[in-house]
Amino acid sequence: MRLDLSLYLVTDPELCVRHGLVETVVAAVRGGVTIVQLRDKQASDDELIDQARRLKAALAGSGVPLIINDRLAVAVASGADGLHIGQDDGDVAAARAELGEGAILGLSVQNHDQLARLDPDALDYLGLGPVFATSTKRNHATPLGFDGLASLVAASPLPAVAIGGLKAEHARRVRATGAKGPAVVSGICGQPDPEAAARAFFED
Ligand SMILES: Cc1ncc(COP(=O)(O)OP(=O)(O)O)c(N)n1
Ligand SMILES: Cc1nc(C(=O)O)sc1CCOP(=O)(O)O
Ligand SMILES: [Mg+2]
Numbered sequence: 001m002r003l004d005l006s007l008y009l010v011t012d013p014e015l016c017v018r019h020g021l022v023e024t025v026v027a028a029v030r031g032g033v034t035i036v037q038l039r040d041k042q043a044s045d046d047e048l049i050d051q052a053r054r055l056k057a058a059l060a061g062s063g064v065p066l067i068i069n070d071r072l073a074v075a076v077a078s079g080a081d082g083l084h085i086g087q088d089d090g091d092v093a094a095a096r097a098e099l100g101e102g103a104i105l106g107l108s109v110q111n112h113d114q115l116a117r118l119d120p121d122a123l124d125y126l127g128l129g130p131v132f133a134t135s136t137k138r139n140h141a142t143p144l145g146f147d148g149l150a151s152l153v154a155a156s157p158l159p160a161v162a163i164g165g166l167k168a169e170h171a172r173r174v175r176a177t178g179a180k181g182p183a184v185v186s187g188i189c190g191q192p193d194p195e196a197a198a199r200a201f202f203e204d
Contacts (some may be wrong), residue, residue, distance in 0.1 A: 007032055031197065067104060129164035193200070
């Protein structure tokens with residue numbers, strides 16, 4: 001599936017409760033989201049596989065890929081389009097080997113040391129962050145700000161999205177760093193109108 005990182009939605013079970021997971025994602029895609037990550041730290045693998053299958057069905061025909069956060073086994077079992085892992089979520093080469101060449105594989109990067117160590121041949125994109133402090137992720141790294149983000153993007157061997165505290169008014173500055181787009185949780189999931197909230201990331 002084509003990788004378009006213009007606007008990356010990362011779901012959150014609590015923030016999506018207002019409209020429901022599937023309806024939030026479908027509305028956000030109507031608003032312009034180009035890639036979706038299913039992220040739920042508490043759900044069991046079986047629950048996540050069920051959610052992923054329902055999201056895949058809802059996204060059918062849209063061209064929007066579904067990525068699974070953290071859990072390789074769920075990505076494989078659910079027929080999702082890919083996996084996003086962090087620095088402590090397992091081995092990139094092993095994930096690539098199990099997913100196969102056709103899958104999308106993303107890695108989180110917080111600093112230049114991590115950038116220097118990664119294997120770009122095994123990966124499709126990077127998630128750089130946090131740009132700003134955020135209450136959505138516990139124990140996140142020190143915020144980069146736009147200057148730190150720009151420095152990482154300039155050194156990145158792969159296309160990258162920026163994540164962490166990003167709202168619609170930041171979209172222009174994120175793209176000006178060379179990042180392909182913002183990755184967003186609360187700026188879309190927690191909003192009264194997720195479609196309008198997503199669209200606003202293109203109107204900045
Ligand atoms: C697009 C994107 N970028 C970064 C992250 C963060 O991943 P990670 O560091 O593994 O943290 P958790 O999301 O697992 O808490 C992401 N999920 N997506
Ligand atoms: C899932 C995640 N990863 C981050 C990182 O820095 O790697 S920040 C983050 C949460 C982003 O949520 P919001 O858009 O609500 O600020
Ligand atoms: Mg992770």
